[in-house]
Protein backbone atom coordinates (compact mmCIF):
# COMPACT_ATOMS: atom_id res chain seq x y z
CA UNK A 14 0.00 0.00 0.00
CA UNK A 15 1.30 3.43 -0.87
CA UNK A 16 1.37 6.50 1.28
CA UNK A 17 -1.43 8.86 0.38
CA UNK A 18 1.00 11.62 -0.45
CA UNK A 19 4.36 13.06 0.39
CA UNK A 20 2.98 14.74 3.52
CA UNK A 21 1.73 11.50 4.98
CA UNK A 22 5.03 9.80 4.24
CA UNK A 23 6.94 12.63 5.89
CA UNK A 24 4.64 12.65 8.88
CA UNK A 25 4.98 8.92 9.60
CA UNK A 26 8.68 8.76 8.80
CA UNK A 27 9.41 11.59 11.17
CA UNK A 28 7.36 9.93 13.86
CA UNK A 29 9.46 6.75 13.60
CA UNK A 30 12.70 8.72 13.57
CA UNK A 31 11.57 10.67 16.61
CA UNK A 32 10.65 7.50 18.48
CA UNK A 33 14.02 5.91 17.71
CA UNK A 34 15.80 9.01 18.88
CA UNK A 35 13.94 9.03 22.21
CA UNK A 36 15.15 5.45 22.78
CA UNK A 37 18.73 6.18 21.79
CA UNK A 38 18.76 9.18 24.13
CA UNK A 39 17.20 7.24 27.03
CA UNK A 40 14.24 9.62 27.13
CA UNK A 41 12.05 6.86 28.55
CA UNK A 42 9.27 9.12 29.88
CA UNK A 43 8.70 10.81 26.56
CA UNK A 44 8.86 7.44 24.81
CA UNK A 45 6.24 5.89 27.06
CA UNK A 46 3.91 8.78 26.38
CA UNK A 47 3.93 7.84 22.69
CA UNK A 48 1.83 4.76 23.51
CA UNK A 49 -1.95 4.58 23.84
CA UNK A 50 -2.94 3.66 27.42
CA UNK A 51 -3.46 0.03 26.35
CA UNK A 52 -0.51 0.04 23.94
CA UNK A 53 1.67 -3.05 23.61
CA UNK A 54 5.42 -3.31 23.11
CA UNK A 55 6.10 -6.79 21.77
CA UNK A 56 9.19 -8.69 20.59
CA UNK A 57 8.15 -12.23 19.57
CA UNK A 58 10.34 -15.20 20.44
CA UNK A 59 9.77 -17.10 17.18
CA UNK A 60 9.19 -16.18 13.56
CA UNK A 61 5.61 -15.73 12.55
CA UNK A 62 4.43 -15.78 16.17
CA UNK A 63 0.75 -14.88 16.15
CA UNK A 64 0.07 -14.74 19.82
CA UNK A 65 1.62 -12.90 22.75
CA UNK A 66 -0.63 -14.47 25.37
CA UNK A 67 -0.21 -18.19 24.71
CA UNK A 68 3.41 -18.17 23.69
CA UNK A 69 6.53 -16.85 25.42
CA UNK A 70 8.10 -13.66 24.02
CA UNK A 71 11.43 -11.86 24.21
CA UNK A 72 9.56 -8.77 25.41
CA UNK A 73 5.83 -8.46 25.99
CA UNK A 74 5.21 -5.24 27.88
CA UNK A 75 2.17 -3.18 28.64
CA UNK A 76 2.26 0.27 30.28
CA UNK A 77 3.01 -1.22 33.70
CA UNK A 78 5.94 -3.34 32.54
CA UNK A 79 7.35 -0.59 30.33
CA UNK A 80 7.27 1.75 33.27
CA UNK A 81 8.93 -0.82 35.55
CA UNK A 82 11.73 -1.32 33.03
CA UNK A 83 12.26 2.42 32.61
CA UNK A 84 12.34 2.92 36.38
CA UNK A 85 14.88 0.13 36.82
CA UNK A 86 17.16 1.55 34.17
CA UNK A 87 17.33 4.76 36.19
CA UNK A 88 18.15 3.09 39.52
CA UNK A 89 21.57 3.83 40.94
CA UNK A 90 22.00 0.14 41.79
CA UNK A 91 21.07 -1.27 38.40
CA UNK A 92 24.36 -3.17 38.45
CA UNK A 93 24.05 -4.53 34.95
CA UNK A 94 23.75 -0.91 33.78
CA UNK A 95 27.20 0.02 34.99
CA UNK A 96 27.85 1.60 32.56
CA UNK A 97 24.47 2.19 30.90
CA UNK A 98 23.76 0.48 27.60
CA UNK A 99 24.22 2.78 24.63
CA UNK A 100 22.35 2.26 21.38
CA UNK A 101 21.86 3.76 17.98
CA UNK A 102 18.99 2.87 15.66
CA UNK A 103 19.19 3.04 11.89
CA UNK A 104 15.77 2.86 10.24
CA UNK A 105 14.96 2.01 6.66
CA UNK A 106 12.40 0.70 4.20
CA UNK A 107 9.57 2.62 5.80
CA UNK A 108 6.33 1.63 4.09
CA UNK A 109 2.64 1.84 4.73
CA UNK A 110 1.41 -1.67 5.45
CA UNK A 111 -2.29 -0.89 5.84
CA UNK A 112 -4.69 1.91 6.59
CA UNK A 113 -7.76 0.92 8.59
CA UNK A 114 -9.40 4.28 8.68
CA UNK A 115 -8.25 7.89 8.77
CA UNK A 116 -7.05 7.57 12.35
CA UNK A 117 -5.36 4.14 12.29
CA UNK A 118 -2.59 2.74 10.17
CA UNK A 119 0.20 0.21 10.27
CA UNK A 120 3.70 1.13 9.20
CA UNK A 121 6.42 -1.38 8.44
CA UNK A 122 10.07 -0.53 8.71
CA UNK A 123 13.37 -2.31 9.03
CA UNK A 124 16.08 -1.42 11.49
CA UNK A 125 19.63 -2.03 12.55
CA UNK A 126 20.53 -1.46 16.15
CA UNK A 127 24.05 -1.09 17.46
CA UNK A 128 24.37 -1.70 21.15
CA UNK A 129 27.41 -1.03 23.29
CA UNK A 130 27.76 -2.79 26.61
CA UNK A 131 30.86 -2.95 28.77
CA UNK A 132 33.42 -4.03 26.23
CA UNK A 133 31.43 -5.28 23.31
CA UNK A 134 29.27 -4.09 20.49
CA UNK A 135 26.24 -6.17 19.57
CA UNK A 136 24.13 -5.85 16.47
CA UNK A 137 20.41 -6.47 16.26
CA UNK A 138 18.26 -6.17 13.20
CA UNK A 139 14.81 -6.94 11.98
CA UNK A 140 11.52 -5.48 10.97
CA UNK A 141 9.03 -3.45 12.94
CA UNK A 142 5.29 -3.13 12.63
CA UNK A 143 3.90 0.02 14.22
CA UNK A 144 0.15 0.11 14.55
CA UNK A 145 -0.52 3.79 15.04
CA UNK A 146 -3.52 5.79 16.07
CA UNK A 147 -3.95 9.49 15.53
CA UNK A 148 -4.46 11.69 18.59
CA UNK A 149 -5.04 15.43 18.70
CA UNK A 150 -1.34 16.19 19.01
CA UNK A 151 0.16 13.46 16.84
CA UNK A 152 0.44 9.70 16.53
CA UNK A 153 0.16 7.15 19.34
CA UNK A 154 1.51 3.60 19.28
CA UNK A 155 -1.16 0.96 19.68
CA UNK A 156 1.28 -1.90 19.07
CA UNK A 157 4.98 -1.94 18.35
CA UNK A 158 5.95 -5.39 17.13
CA UNK A 159 9.64 -6.04 16.54
CA UNK A 160 10.64 -9.17 14.64
CA UNK A 161 14.35 -9.75 15.14
CA UNK A 162 16.00 -11.79 12.42
CA UNK A 163 17.54 -13.90 15.18
CA UNK A 164 14.60 -13.87 17.59
CA UNK A 165 14.90 -17.59 18.33
CA UNK A 166 18.65 -17.53 18.97
CA UNK A 167 20.06 -17.90 22.47
CA UNK A 168 20.54 -14.35 23.77
CA UNK A 169 22.51 -12.66 26.46
CA UNK A 170 20.68 -10.06 28.54
CA UNK A 171 18.44 -7.63 26.64
CA UNK A 172 18.04 -4.66 28.91
CA UNK A 173 16.83 -1.66 26.97
CA UNK A 174 13.86 -1.32 24.65
CA UNK A 175 14.87 -2.34 21.15
CA UNK B 176 36.09 -46.99 52.55
CA UNK B 177 39.70 -46.57 51.67
CA UNK B 178 39.93 -45.31 48.13
CA UNK B 179 42.93 -43.93 46.38
CA UNK B 180 43.14 -40.15 46.15
CA UNK B 181 42.81 -39.43 42.46
CA UNK B 182 45.61 -37.52 40.82
CA UNK B 183 44.44 -37.09 37.26
CA UNK B 184 47.17 -36.40 34.75
CA UNK B 185 45.45 -34.09 32.26
CA UNK B 186 48.70 -33.03 30.76
CA UNK B 187 51.95 -34.40 32.01
CA UNK B 188 52.87 -30.98 33.30
CA UNK B 189 49.55 -30.19 34.89
CA UNK B 190 48.08 -32.92 37.09
CA UNK B 191 44.88 -32.05 38.92
CA UNK B 192 44.60 -33.11 42.51
CA UNK B 193 40.83 -32.83 42.79
CA UNK B 194 40.86 -33.75 46.43
CA UNK B 195 42.85 -30.68 47.28
CA UNK B 196 40.30 -28.38 45.66
CA UNK B 197 37.19 -29.27 47.64
CA UNK B 198 36.74 -28.93 51.36
CA UNK B 199 33.44 -29.23 53.19
CA UNK B 200 33.02 -25.46 53.61
CA UNK B 201 35.11 -23.93 50.84
CA UNK B 202 36.28 -24.73 47.33
CA UNK B 203 39.24 -23.67 45.25
CA UNK B 204 38.57 -21.17 42.49
CA UNK B 205 39.94 -23.61 39.91
CA UNK B 206 36.75 -25.65 40.04
CA UNK B 207 35.08 -22.71 38.28
CA UNK B 208 37.87 -21.57 36.00
CA UNK B 209 40.00 -24.50 34.86
CA UNK B 210 39.03 -25.82 31.38
CA UNK B 211 40.57 -29.20 32.23
CA UNK B 212 38.25 -29.54 35.21
CA UNK B 213 35.33 -28.68 32.95
CA UNK B 214 36.27 -31.53 30.65
CA UNK B 215 36.51 -33.89 33.60
CA UNK B 216 33.07 -32.79 34.77
CA UNK B 217 31.63 -33.68 31.40
CA UNK B 218 33.07 -37.19 31.81
CA UNK B 219 32.44 -37.74 35.46
CA UNK B 220 29.47 -35.63 36.57
CA UNK B 221 27.49 -35.48 33.33
CA UNK B 222 28.76 -38.94 32.41
CA UNK B 223 27.34 -40.54 35.54
CA UNK B 224 24.34 -38.62 36.86
CA UNK B 225 20.77 -38.86 35.57
CA UNK B 226 20.43 -35.85 33.26
CA UNK B 227 17.11 -34.23 32.36
CA UNK B 228 16.44 -34.69 28.64
CA UNK B 229 12.94 -33.35 28.18
CA UNK B 230 9.28 -34.10 28.72
CA UNK B 231 7.33 -36.84 26.95
CA UNK B 232 4.85 -34.26 25.68
CA UNK B 233 7.60 -32.85 23.45
CA UNK B 234 7.37 -36.04 21.37
CA UNK B 235 3.62 -36.76 21.42
CA UNK B 236 3.40 -39.01 18.34
CA UNK B 237 5.49 -41.91 16.99
CA UNK B 238 8.36 -40.53 14.94
CA UNK B 239 8.45 -37.22 16.83
CA UNK B 240 11.90 -36.22 17.95
CA UNK B 241 13.54 -33.58 20.13
CA UNK B 242 17.28 -32.98 20.18
CA UNK B 243 19.34 -31.75 23.10
CA UNK B 244 22.70 -32.33 24.74
CA UNK B 245 23.67 -34.70 27.46
CA UNK B 246 26.88 -33.15 28.74
CA UNK B 247 28.98 -32.88 25.58
CA UNK B 248 26.92 -35.44 23.66
CA UNK B 249 24.30 -34.46 21.10
CA UNK B 250 21.35 -36.75 21.79
CA UNK B 251 17.86 -37.16 20.44
CA UNK B 252 14.68 -38.21 22.20
CA UNK B 253 12.40 -40.13 19.83
CA UNK B 254 9.03 -41.81 20.28
CA UNK B 255 8.98 -45.29 18.73
CA UNK B 256 5.98 -46.77 16.94
CA UNK B 257 5.22 -48.82 20.06
CA UNK B 258 4.83 -45.59 22.02
CA UNK B 259 8.06 -45.91 23.97
CA UNK B 260 10.43 -42.96 24.24
CA UNK B 261 14.08 -43.63 23.40
CA UNK B 262 17.13 -41.45 23.92
CA UNK B 263 20.06 -42.07 21.59
CA UNK B 264 23.14 -40.38 20.26
CA UNK B 265 22.33 -38.13 17.32
CA UNK B 266 24.88 -39.86 15.14
CA UNK B 267 24.56 -42.13 12.16
CA UNK B 268 26.50 -45.39 12.62
CA UNK B 269 27.65 -45.29 9.00
CA UNK B 270 29.93 -42.28 8.71
CA UNK B 271 28.79 -40.29 11.69
CA UNK B 272 26.39 -37.68 10.30
CA UNK B 273 23.94 -36.21 12.75
CA UNK B 274 20.83 -38.23 12.08
CA UNK B 275 18.19 -35.60 12.72
CA UNK B 276 18.59 -31.83 12.50
CA UNK B 277 18.84 -29.83 15.73
CA UNK B 278 15.48 -28.87 17.17
CA UNK B 279 12.29 -30.85 17.12
CA UNK B 280 9.95 -32.27 14.53
CA UNK B 281 8.68 -35.50 13.10
CA UNK B 282 10.86 -38.08 11.36
CA UNK B 283 7.85 -39.99 10.08
CA UNK B 284 7.83 -43.77 10.36
CA UNK B 285 11.59 -44.16 10.44
CA UNK B 286 14.79 -42.16 10.73
CA UNK B 287 16.60 -41.74 7.44
CA UNK B 288 20.14 -40.41 7.32
CA UNK B 289 20.61 -37.55 4.88
CA UNK B 290 24.00 -38.69 3.73
CA UNK B 291 23.71 -42.21 2.24
CA UNK B 292 20.18 -43.09 3.17
CA UNK B 293 20.68 -45.67 5.90
CA UNK B 294 17.33 -45.97 7.68
CA UNK B 295 16.53 -46.87 11.25
CA UNK B 296 13.43 -47.70 13.23
CA UNK B 297 12.45 -45.09 15.78
CA UNK B 298 14.09 -47.21 18.46
CA UNK B 299 17.40 -46.83 16.59
CA UNK B 300 17.65 -50.35 15.18
CA UNK B 301 18.91 -50.61 11.61
CA UNK B 302 16.12 -51.09 9.07
CA UNK B 303 17.87 -50.98 5.72
CA UNK B 304 20.93 -49.81 3.87
CA UNK B 305 21.30 -49.05 0.17
CA UNK B 306 23.52 -51.45 -1.81
CA UNK B 307 23.06 -54.14 0.75
CA UNK B 308 24.86 -56.62 -1.48
CA UNK B 309 27.99 -54.54 -1.20
CA UNK B 310 28.27 -55.61 2.42
CA UNK B 311 28.00 -59.33 1.74
CA UNK B 312 31.07 -61.21 2.86
CA UNK B 313 32.54 -58.09 4.47
CA UNK B 314 33.36 -57.63 8.11
CA UNK B 315 30.32 -55.37 8.47
CA UNK B 316 27.39 -57.43 9.71
CA UNK B 317 24.18 -55.49 9.26
CA UNK B 318 22.44 -57.72 11.79
CA UNK B 319 24.91 -56.71 14.45
CA UNK B 320 23.15 -54.28 16.84
CA UNK B 321 26.25 -52.10 16.86
CA UNK B 322 25.17 -50.88 13.41
CA UNK B 323 22.03 -49.41 14.88
CA UNK B 324 22.01 -45.93 16.38
CA UNK B 325 23.77 -46.09 19.75
CA UNK B 326 21.44 -45.63 22.68
CA UNK B 327 22.45 -43.90 25.87
CA UNK B 328 23.12 -46.39 28.64
CA UNK B 329 19.94 -45.80 30.62
CA UNK B 330 16.65 -43.94 30.17
CA UNK B 331 13.94 -43.56 32.78
CA UNK B 332 10.86 -41.42 33.25
CA UNK B 333 9.24 -39.87 36.28
CA UNK B 334 5.70 -38.55 35.72
CA UNK B 335 6.55 -37.80 32.08
CA UNK B 336 9.91 -36.16 32.79
CA UNK B 337 12.56 -38.05 30.82
CA UNK B 338 16.04 -38.53 32.26
CA UNK B 339 19.00 -40.36 30.77
CA UNK B 340 22.35 -41.52 32.02
CA UNK B 341 25.52 -42.29 30.10
CA UNK B 342 26.51 -44.75 32.79
CA UNK B 343 25.34 -48.39 33.09
CA UNK B 344 25.81 -48.23 36.83
CA UNK B 345 24.44 -46.09 39.57
CA UNK B 346 21.16 -45.67 41.40
CA UNK B 347 17.78 -46.03 39.74
CA UNK B 348 16.15 -42.73 38.78
CA UNK B 349 13.69 -42.77 41.68
CA UNK B 350 16.47 -43.38 44.18
CA UNK B 351 18.62 -40.72 42.50
CA UNK B 352 15.87 -38.09 42.76
CA UNK B 353 15.23 -38.90 46.40
CA UNK B 354 13.40 -36.07 48.15
CA UNK B 355 13.04 -33.89 45.05
CA UNK B 356 10.82 -36.46 43.34
CA UNK B 357 8.08 -34.82 45.39
CA UNK B 358 8.65 -31.56 43.50
CA UNK B 359 8.11 -33.31 40.16
CA UNK B 360 5.05 -35.05 41.61
CA UNK B 361 3.61 -31.78 42.84
CA UNK B 362 4.37 -30.23 39.44
CA UNK B 363 1.93 -32.72 37.88
CA UNK B 364 -0.51 -33.01 40.78
CA UNK B 365 -1.26 -29.32 40.34
CA UNK B 366 -2.91 -30.17 37.01
CA UNK B 367 -6.60 -31.07 37.31
CA UNK B 368 -5.88 -34.01 34.97
CA UNK B 369 -2.69 -34.90 36.83
CA UNK B 370 -0.53 -34.32 33.76
CA UNK B 371 1.45 -31.44 32.27
CA UNK B 372 2.67 -30.65 28.77
CA UNK B 373 5.39 -28.44 27.35
CA UNK B 374 3.90 -25.46 25.50
CA UNK B 375 4.48 -21.87 24.51
CA UNK B 376 8.06 -22.00 23.23
CA UNK B 377 11.45 -22.12 24.86
CA UNK B 378 13.48 -19.17 26.10
CA UNK B 379 17.26 -19.43 25.77
CA UNK B 380 19.70 -17.36 27.79
CA UNK B 381 23.47 -17.38 27.48
CA UNK B 382 25.41 -16.76 30.66
CA UNK B 383 29.10 -15.88 30.88
CA UNK B 384 29.84 -17.99 33.87
CA UNK B 385 30.57 -21.50 35.01
CA UNK B 386 27.45 -23.65 35.30
CA UNK B 387 27.97 -24.29 39.02
CA UNK B 388 27.71 -20.58 39.80
CA UNK B 389 24.19 -20.61 38.39
CA UNK B 390 23.23 -23.69 40.40
CA UNK B 391 24.52 -22.18 43.61
CA UNK B 392 22.50 -19.04 43.01
CA UNK B 393 19.24 -21.02 42.79
CA UNK B 394 19.22 -21.39 46.57
CA UNK B 395 21.27 -18.33 47.45
CA UNK B 396 18.48 -16.43 49.13
CA UNK B 397 20.47 -13.59 50.57
CA UNK B 398 21.65 -12.25 47.23
CA UNK B 399 18.15 -11.18 46.26
CA UNK B 400 17.81 -8.05 48.35
CA UNK B 401 21.23 -6.79 47.26
CA UNK B 402 21.54 -7.90 43.65
CA UNK B 403 17.95 -7.18 42.69
CA UNK B 404 17.62 -3.80 44.32
CA UNK B 405 17.08 -2.05 40.99
CA UNK B 406 14.17 -4.27 39.98
CA UNK B 407 12.44 -4.65 43.35
CA UNK B 408 12.68 -0.91 43.96
CA UNK B 409 11.26 -0.19 40.51
CA UNK B 410 8.38 -2.58 41.21
CA UNK B 411 7.66 -1.05 44.61
CA UNK B 412 7.76 2.47 43.18
CA UNK B 413 5.41 1.36 40.46
CA UNK B 414 2.89 0.16 43.00
CA UNK B 415 3.28 3.31 45.07
CA UNK B 416 2.52 5.40 42.01
CA UNK B 417 -0.89 3.73 41.67
CA UNK B 418 -3.99 5.13 43.35
CA UNK B 419 -4.02 4.27 47.07
CA UNK B 420 -5.54 0.89 47.78
CA UNK B 421 -4.78 -0.59 44.35
CA UNK B 422 -4.13 -4.30 44.84
CA UNK B 423 -0.60 -5.32 43.89
CA UNK B 424 -0.61 -6.57 40.32
CA UNK B 425 0.90 -10.03 39.71
CA UNK B 426 3.74 -8.36 37.78
CA UNK B 427 4.70 -6.38 40.87
CA UNK B 428 4.34 -9.28 43.29
CA UNK B 429 6.80 -11.51 41.44
CA UNK B 430 9.41 -8.76 41.19
CA UNK B 431 9.20 -6.88 44.48
CA UNK B 432 9.38 -10.15 46.49
CA UNK B 433 13.15 -10.02 46.04
CA UNK B 434 13.20 -6.99 48.30
CA UNK B 435 12.24 -8.95 51.40
CA UNK B 436 14.64 -8.42 54.30
CA UNK B 437 17.12 -11.09 55.36
CA UNK B 438 14.92 -12.10 58.31
CA UNK B 439 12.25 -13.15 55.81
CA UNK B 440 14.61 -15.52 54.01
CA UNK B 441 16.06 -16.80 57.27
CA UNK B 442 12.66 -18.24 58.18
CA UNK B 443 12.31 -20.25 54.96
CA UNK B 444 13.50 -23.80 55.05
CA UNK B 445 16.07 -25.16 52.64
CA UNK B 446 16.38 -28.86 52.05
CA UNK B 447 19.37 -30.63 50.60
CA UNK B 448 19.39 -34.24 49.42
CA UNK B 449 21.98 -36.77 48.37
CA UNK B 450 23.30 -36.37 44.82
CA UNK B 451 23.25 -32.58 45.22
CA UNK B 452 19.49 -31.98 44.96
CA UNK B 453 17.31 -29.76 47.09
CA UNK B 454 14.48 -27.31 47.21
CA UNK B 455 13.46 -24.15 48.95
CA UNK B 456 10.06 -23.27 50.26
CA UNK B 457 7.74 -21.05 48.28
CA UNK B 458 8.34 -17.36 48.74
CA UNK B 459 4.97 -16.24 47.36
CA UNK B 460 1.79 -16.49 49.37
CA UNK B 461 -0.73 -18.15 47.04
CA UNK B 462 -2.55 -15.24 45.38
CA UNK B 463 -6.30 -14.72 45.66
CA UNK B 464 -7.03 -12.81 42.47
CA UNK B 465 -9.66 -14.09 39.99
CA UNK B 466 -7.14 -16.00 37.86
CA UNK B 467 -5.84 -17.91 40.88
CA UNK B 468 -9.30 -18.56 42.26
CA UNK B 469 -10.54 -19.95 38.94
CA UNK B 470 -7.54 -22.26 38.85
CA UNK B 471 -8.12 -23.50 42.39
CA UNK B 472 -11.78 -24.12 41.51
CA UNK B 473 -10.74 -26.23 38.51
CA UNK B 474 -8.47 -28.30 40.74
CA UNK B 475 -11.15 -28.72 43.38
CA UNK B 476 -13.67 -29.81 40.75
CA UNK B 477 -11.28 -32.57 39.70
CA UNK B 478 -9.81 -33.67 43.01
CA UNK B 479 -12.00 -32.41 45.82
CA UNK B 480 -11.29 -29.73 48.38
CA UNK B 481 -9.22 -31.84 50.73
CA UNK B 482 -6.79 -33.16 48.12
CA UNK B 483 -6.56 -29.71 46.52
CA UNK B 484 -5.54 -28.23 49.81
CA UNK B 485 -2.94 -30.94 50.26
CA UNK B 486 -1.51 -30.30 46.78
CA UNK B 487 -1.38 -26.52 47.07
CA UNK B 488 0.15 -26.63 50.51
CA UNK B 489 3.29 -28.01 48.85
CA UNK B 490 4.51 -24.52 47.99
CA UNK B 491 8.00 -24.49 46.54
CA UNK B 492 10.23 -22.00 44.89
CA UNK B 493 13.23 -23.37 42.94
CA UNK B 494 13.99 -27.06 43.11
CA UNK B 495 17.47 -28.26 42.21
CA UNK B 496 17.77 -31.52 40.31
CA UNK B 497 21.53 -31.65 40.21
CA UNK B 498 23.31 -31.20 37.82
CA UNK B 499 20.87 -30.59 34.99
CA UNK B 500 17.68 -28.75 35.78
CA UNK B 501 15.55 -26.64 38.07
CA UNK B 502 11.78 -27.16 38.09
CA UNK B 503 9.57 -24.38 39.43
CA UNK B 504 6.49 -26.23 40.56
CA UNK B 505 4.20 -23.35 41.36
CA UNK B 506 4.76 -21.44 38.12
CA UNK B 507 5.12 -24.52 35.91
CA UNK B 508 8.48 -24.17 34.30
CA UNK B 509 11.77 -26.02 34.09
CA UNK B 510 15.09 -24.38 33.56
CA UNK B 511 17.54 -26.74 31.89
CA UNK B 512 21.21 -25.97 32.49
CA UNK B 513 23.58 -26.86 29.68
CA UNK B 514 27.26 -26.14 30.31
CA UNK B 515 28.94 -24.93 27.10
CA UNK B 516 32.46 -24.34 28.36
CA UNK B 517 34.18 -23.55 31.63
CA UNK B 518 32.88 -19.97 31.52
CA UNK B 519 29.76 -20.18 29.35
CA UNK B 520 26.43 -21.73 30.20
CA UNK B 521 23.19 -21.98 28.28
CA UNK B 522 19.95 -22.00 30.24
CA UNK B 523 16.79 -23.10 28.46
CA UNK B 524 13.44 -22.32 30.02
CA UNK B 525 10.50 -24.59 29.17
CA UNK B 526 6.97 -23.59 30.15
CA UNK B 527 4.30 -26.17 30.91
CA UNK B 528 0.53 -26.22 30.65
CA UNK B 529 -1.42 -27.85 33.48
CA UNK B 530 -3.85 -30.13 31.65
CA UNK B 531 -7.42 -29.30 32.59
CA UNK B 532 -6.62 -25.88 34.10
CA UNK B 533 -8.08 -22.65 32.67
CA UNK B 534 -6.16 -21.07 29.81
CA UNK B 535 -5.50 -18.00 31.97
CA UNK B 536 -3.38 -20.17 34.29
CA UNK B 537 -1.06 -21.04 31.43
CA UNK B 538 -0.94 -17.41 30.33
CA UNK B 539 0.23 -16.52 33.82
CA UNK B 540 2.96 -19.15 33.58
CA UNK B 541 4.15 -17.43 30.41
CA UNK B 542 3.96 -14.05 32.09
CA UNK B 543 6.23 -15.34 34.84
CA UNK B 544 8.57 -16.78 32.22
CA UNK B 545 8.63 -13.50 30.30
CA UNK B 546 9.20 -11.31 33.34
CA UNK B 547 11.57 -13.45 35.37
CA UNK B 548 13.34 -15.75 32.91
CA UNK B 549 13.37 -14.16 29.45
CA UNK B 550 16.65 -12.68 28.23
CA UNK B 551 14.92 -9.31 28.72
CA UNK B 552 14.18 -9.95 32.40
CA UNK B 553 14.80 -6.93 34.62
CA UNK B 554 15.44 -9.33 37.45
CA UNK B 555 17.81 -11.71 35.75
CA UNK B 556 19.96 -9.07 34.08
CA UNK B 557 21.45 -8.25 37.46
CA UNK B 558 21.93 -11.95 38.26
CA UNK B 559 23.81 -12.37 35.01
CA UNK B 560 25.94 -9.37 35.91
CA UNK B 561 26.71 -10.87 39.32
CA UNK B 562 27.62 -14.28 37.87
CA UNK B 563 29.86 -12.63 35.32
CA UNK B 564 31.63 -10.55 37.94
CA UNK B 565 32.17 -13.70 40.01
CA UNK B 566 33.62 -15.49 37.00
CA UNK B 567 35.93 -12.58 36.18
CA UNK B 568 36.92 -12.09 39.81
CA UNK B 569 37.75 -15.77 40.23
CA UNK B 570 40.07 -15.53 37.26
CA UNK B 571 42.16 -13.03 39.18
CA UNK B 572 45.05 -13.54 41.55
CA UNK B 573 43.16 -11.86 44.37
CA UNK B 574 42.59 -15.07 46.29
CA UNK B 575 42.32 -18.82 45.87
CA UNK B 576 39.29 -19.94 47.86
CA UNK B 577 35.54 -19.47 47.67
CA UNK B 578 33.77 -19.43 51.02
CA UNK B 579 30.71 -21.53 51.78
CA UNK B 580 30.93 -21.17 55.53
CA UNK B 581 27.63 -19.48 56.30
CA UNK B 582 25.76 -21.59 58.88
CA UNK B 583 28.13 -24.51 58.33
CA UNK B 584 27.76 -27.25 60.91
CA UNK B 585 24.19 -26.26 61.80
CA UNK B 586 22.28 -28.52 59.41
CA UNK B 587 19.48 -30.71 60.70
CA UNK B 588 19.49 -34.31 59.47
CA UNK B 589 16.65 -35.48 57.18
CA UNK B 590 16.06 -38.91 55.65
CA UNK B 591 18.41 -38.89 52.65
CA UNK B 592 19.52 -35.34 53.27
CA UNK B 593 19.64 -32.32 55.50
CA UNK B 594 17.67 -29.19 56.27
CA UNK B 595 18.86 -25.71 57.11
CA UNK B 596 17.51 -22.24 57.56
CA UNK B 597 16.96 -20.10 54.49
CA UNK B 598 20.16 -18.10 54.78
CA UNK B 599 22.49 -21.04 55.09
CA UNK B 600 25.04 -21.92 52.41
CA UNK B 601 24.10 -25.55 52.94
CA UNK B 602 22.86 -25.94 49.32
CA UNK B 603 26.27 -25.03 47.91
CA UNK B 604 28.03 -27.35 50.33
CA UNK B 605 25.54 -30.07 49.51
CA UNK B 606 26.11 -29.69 45.77
CA UNK B 607 29.86 -29.78 46.18
CA UNK B 608 29.66 -32.91 48.31
CA UNK B 609 27.88 -34.58 45.38
CA UNK B 610 30.29 -33.03 42.89
CA UNK B 611 33.28 -34.35 44.80
CA UNK B 612 31.70 -37.79 44.83
CA UNK B 613 31.23 -37.81 41.07
CA UNK B 614 34.73 -36.49 40.55
CA UNK B 615 36.18 -39.35 42.55
CA UNK B 616 37.18 -37.58 45.72
CA UNK B 617 37.14 -39.66 48.85
CA UNK B 618 35.27 -37.34 51.20
CA UNK B 619 35.19 -39.76 54.13
CA UNK B 620 38.45 -38.48 55.51
CA UNK B 621 37.63 -34.79 55.26
CA UNK B 622 36.94 -32.94 58.44
CA UNK B 623 37.12 -29.21 57.93
CA UNK B 624 39.05 -26.55 56.17
CA UNK B 625 42.70 -26.21 56.88
CA UNK B 626 44.72 -23.20 55.89
Ligand code: FES
Nearest residue numbers: 267269270288291
Ligand atom coordinates in the same frame (compact mmCIF):
# COMPACT_ATOMS: atom_id res chain seq x y z
S1 FES C 1 26.51 -41.17 7.21
FE1 FES C 1 24.51 -41.81 7.53
S2 FES C 1 24.10 -43.07 5.85
FE2 FES C 1 26.13 -42.52 5.56
Ligand SMILES: [Fe+2]
Nearest residue numbers: 398399402558
Ligand atom coordinates in the same frame (compact mmCIF):
# COMPACT_ATOMS: atom_id res chain seq x y z
FE1 LIG D 1 18.73 -13.53 41.59
